Amino acid sequence: MPIWKRNLIVCWFGMFVTSIGMSQIAPVLPLYIKNLGVHNTTLIDQFSGVAFGVTYIISSVFSPIWGHAADKFGRKPMLLRASLGMAIVVFCMGFAQNVYELIGLRVLQGIITGYSTACTTLIATQTDKEHAGWALGTLSTASIAGSLLGPTIGGFIEDHFGMRNVFFITGALLLIAFVTTALFVKESFTRQDKKTLSTKEIWNTIPKKSLIIIMLVTFFVIYLALYSVEPIITVYVTQLSQNTSHVALLAGITFSASGLANIIAAPRLGKISDKIGAQKVILVALVMSGLLFIPQAFVKNPWQFMALRFLLGLATAGLVPSVNALVKKITPDSLTGRIFGFSMSAGYLGVFGGSILGGQVAAYLGIRYVFLITGALLLINAVWVYFKVYNKLRLTE
Template identity: 65%
Template sequence: MSKYSLTMYYFLILLSIVIFCMGFSHNVYQPIVLRLLQGVITGYSTACITLIATQTERKHVGFALGTLSTASISGSLIGPTIGGYLEEILELQSVFFVTGTLMMIVFITTAIFVKENFVPSKKRVLNIKEVWNVIPNHNLIVIMFVTSFILQLAFYSIEPIVTVYVTELAHSSLHVALISGLTFSASGLASIIAAPKLGKLSDRIGARKVILMALIAAGIVSIPQAFVKNPWQLMLLRFILGLATAGLTPSVNVIVRKVSPEHLIGRIFGFSISAQYLGTFSGSILGGQIAAMFGIRSVFIVTGSLLLTNAFWVYKAAYRKLKAFV
């Protein structure tokens, strides 16, 4: 059993316990502390990506990571729909009990079915500065980290304002939690459909082309969300956004995999996942602040502009250099 497998087991057990305990919270400070603890031990995604990236043949890594991305992104975006539905038919605390139980099921499934061929390294573990000095393509890695950050920021900038926006569009608070969950999760459904196909496309034509096209399409689709007239139009555009961005995360991971030294893949993927979580955190804060200062609709214009700016930067600074790798 390797360090990646053991890491996944430990994180899953701890996550299931922490999430389950949230259902017993008696004041606002207890869930805050538990959420902080949840963030500290959220390393399952990193271990999964590293495991698949290191165990898959290079020519198939795009498809493999695309399939993983489908499960990851879709699960995180479909979650609000299930949560909104459970909140309507059960007590709010029951959502945490159900989620904690599901995490324990994931642990059992992982322990039984996940196998790995791993040869432990006897080399000294490098610190962050030493890792950075060993990486031969600093600029390309940084661009991929920033792209991951911007993508998550764009996705989650809507999270703090989606319920208010849906209520404003629907002119009613009836079933607003469920409709908001569906709206936020529409891009997840699109990812289920598109990510494996875009992963295969990435293997065939190159991840750099998929990234550039996806960023441009995502930026173009984001801006019209500011001008919708009802929740269903917003839901449709979120679905199209999901189709556009489904190939971004796996393509970024493919590039990170191919430009990274073999013995440092796990460490570098850890940095990449950290950039994604930072984007999730920043997106929620940025979305709320922009909505408070300039109005809800301006959130979509700002995030769309960021995606288009990111696309321009990728084209100018990395597109030609990446030809040597993908």
């Protein structure tokens, strides 16, 4: 087996587990905070929001820092640091005695993160050009699958093994990711730049700076769109459902539909981007995603909603791996970690911003406007990509 394929398998498992570690707390968080001594419902909601969101905000700050470290010291050391650090921190969450300790550990989790950035950089730089899109597409399914299954796994463990065991078991899985990374990931790393460059000097060495900026904004918009509906899906399914006894099941299927489609389509669209160019896949995927959001505002029953969410998952599957492939193509290898660090930072900000946007728009304008506004943002982004990326790269081909 080629080294890059073995690295891909190990990184896939590691990203899957770390994504579970980031997302598994969602369904048990309010219950755990109540168990830690907070009984006021308003305070539970407030602390839950802070504890969940703070990890993504802190991660957005530290992702570029760890990306820089990956370029300086190698990607494998960053994988080991992140997986072991998260294993310890998540395990310690099971011993939290009050809500402030829990929030502090969530902050520390955000600081330590960087596994996804290092994985993406490793696969992008160690995989040959003919397979880069397919490899990045396959890798992206790990994060999607982990985020999709994390809340379900967290809820299952809490229901069958107890609340604190959610953290102990997840910590153990992260430790397994650390061991497999240490044993099986191989990296051929040569530091290309010996002196520390300032941010300005780094920026001056990057060709096609405007394309990098557009890709970072696109990364933000992608995650903003994907997570804008997260806070309101269950409420929307409740409104659409005539049989309220199965709302939880219907909401769960709806959550899973887009993720399942994404997992199916991402490697295939990544392979297509290798053949026809990542910019073409990005443009088509943005247009299709924007158009598929709009009819979700007008569905009449949960089954129509699920079908559209599945189709949306097929469309969005081409976005993240194609953006990563294009960023890799226009970025020097010595700066790949730093640039991917900034793209992950944009993604984390998109997760946080999308959750805020969806909740606020639903509260002030109504749930259906969440889909209309999100669709409009994706279509505006598509127009920008067409004129500033697609046309520019087409002229240089």
